Amino acid sequence: MADELILISQTDAVRTLTLNRPQALNAFxxxxxxxxxxxxxxxxxxxxxxxxxxxxxxxxxxxxQDLSDPAIAPEPEAEPKDIGSLIERVYRPLALRxxxxxxxxxxxxxxxxxxxxxxFALGCDIVIAARSASFIQAFxxxxxxxDCGGTxxxxxxxxxxxxxxxxxxxxxxxxxxxxxxxxxWQCVDDAAFTDTVMAxxxxxxxxxxxxxxxxRHAIDASxxxxxxxxxxxxxxxxxxxxxxxxxxxxxxxxxxxxxxxxTDR
Ligand code: T3D
Numbered sequence: 001m002a003d004e005l006i007l008i009s010q011t012d013a014v015r016t017l018t019l020n021r022p023q024a025l026n027a028f029x030x031x032x033x034x035x036x037x038x039x040x041x042x043x044x045x046x047x048x049x050x051x052x053x054x055x056x057x058x059x060x061x062x063x064x065q066d067l068s069d070p071a072i073a074p075e076p077e078a079e080p081k082d083i084g085s086l087i088e089r090v091y092r093p094l095a096l097r098x099x100x101x102x103x104x105x106x107x108x109x110x111x112x113x114x115x116x117x118x119x120f121a122l123g124c125d126i127v128i129a130a131r132s133a134s135f136i137q138a139f140x141x142x143x144x145x146x147d148c149g150g151t152x153x154x155x156x157x158x159x160x161x162x163x164x165x166x167x168x169x170x171x172x173x174x175x176x177x178x179x180x181x182x183x184x185w186q187c188v189d190d191a192a193f194t195d196t197v198m199a200x201x202x203x204x205x206x207x208x209x210x211x212x213x214x215x216r217h218a219i220d221a222s223x224x225x226x227x228x229x230x231x232x233x234x235x236x237x238x239x240x241x242x243x244x245x246x247x248x249x250x251x252x253x254x255x256x257x258x259x260x261x262x263t264d265r
Contacts (some may be wrong), residue, residue: 005032006039007057011167011198013050013054013205015043025112027066037088040097040102050205052101054124054195055108064138065147075245087147091116095149098123099220104212105265106202108197109175109184114138120146125216127176128200130193135183140170156223157183168214208246210264 008020017039019026026032043049056062065086067073072083083191098105098120107121109129114136121127121135129135137154141145146154146167154163158181175187188196215239218264222230241247248262253260 003031004035004042005029006035008039009040010049012202013048014053014198014201014241015046015051016047016053016055017043017203018055019062020057021066022034022056022060024066024068025060025063025114026056026058026117027063028090028116029066029069030071030090033094037097038074040101044100050103050209050262050265052103053108053125053201054105054121055197056110060111060117061107061109061113061133062117062120063112064117067142068181083144091148096118099216102213103209104216106197106204109133109135110193112136112172116150117161121151121152122153122183123149125185125212126200126204128186128188128193128197129173129178129184130190131187131204132190133175133187134172135166135173135175135178136234137167138170140168169233172199193226206262207246208250208262210244210246211241 003020004136005020006022007016009016011019017036019032019036021027021029021032040052043052065072072081072086074080081087086106104126105124107124109121109127110133111130112134113129115123115138118135118137137146137150139150154167157163158166162181165171173183175184178184179187186196218230218233218237223232225233236242244264246262249260251260
């Protein structure tokens with residue numbers, strides 16, 4: 001049986017996917033990409049999943065591309081390898097897969113997140129990091145630019161000045177500082193990390209997830225729209241959501257002063 005490079009577990013409606021190459025800080029290999037893609041597809045297709053958590057096994061979250069992979073590692077005397085094709089084959093689809101998930105996705109950053117590992121986390125809907133975790137735009141140190149969405153995400157999350165500072169220096173950013181500058185949602189003490197992640201995931205899973213996902217899409221779409229266009233877009237999305245069972249349930253529950261039970265996905 002192939003190594004389990006992605007561990008999959010489920011608690012109620014929360015599906016947890018754990019990157020599982022702790023000996024290499026969960027750096028991505030081609031096989032790990034394939035297993036992650038299958039696990040994300042399976043979660044997307046399963047009506048019983050209403051929130052996905054991605055995290056890492058061991059002391060790291062993900063150290064980005066596995067630099068010892070013979071498919072991409074440069075060799076002094078050989079023709080340069082086209083690592084752009086690797087980006088096109090695995091990192092772009094991964095980033096787009098996360099953005100297209102039909103449920104909220106939480107990155108639970110348990111340890112260092114470097115290179116594409118950092119940007120994989122930042123592309124998720126909500127990033128929670130343990131206080132001992134850190135974020136490193138490691139690309140500049142090996143002569144590359146931020147990928148896996150980094151060039152798009154960083155300036156939007158923290159502004160051009162900080163994006164360039166982080167990307168050019170490749171300096172390690174603590175989880176605490178990442179929260180302070182708005183790169184991530186929350187930094188929590190290591191002892192409270194797992195419980196905090198599960199509490200949030202459980203809470204999101206009980207919410208109208210169709211509306212949460214529409215919120216992700218509307219906020220992302222607004223980046224390319226004028227204010228007037230964004231207002232119009234909001235109206236169109238509300239039209240759609242207003243026809244869903246969750247809206248009826250939300251308003252009915254409010255009026256009846258009872259807890260709602262959302263079912264759309
Ligand atoms: O082809 C392409 O590159 C295109 C794709 C680009 C996407 C990218 O992600 S580019 C960026 C790739 N990632 C990096 O450059 C990060 C490399 N890793 C590090 O800089 C450090 O490991 C960390 C700062 C993340 C953590 O440092 P530290 O001191 O806590 O741990 P360590 O001792 O460096 O690493 C522990 C082990 O993991 C070690 O193995 P060993 O010596 O115990 O057998 C180390 O080699 C291994 N490891 C860490 N990162 C990677 C890795 N092995 C392969 N690839 C890695 N990226």
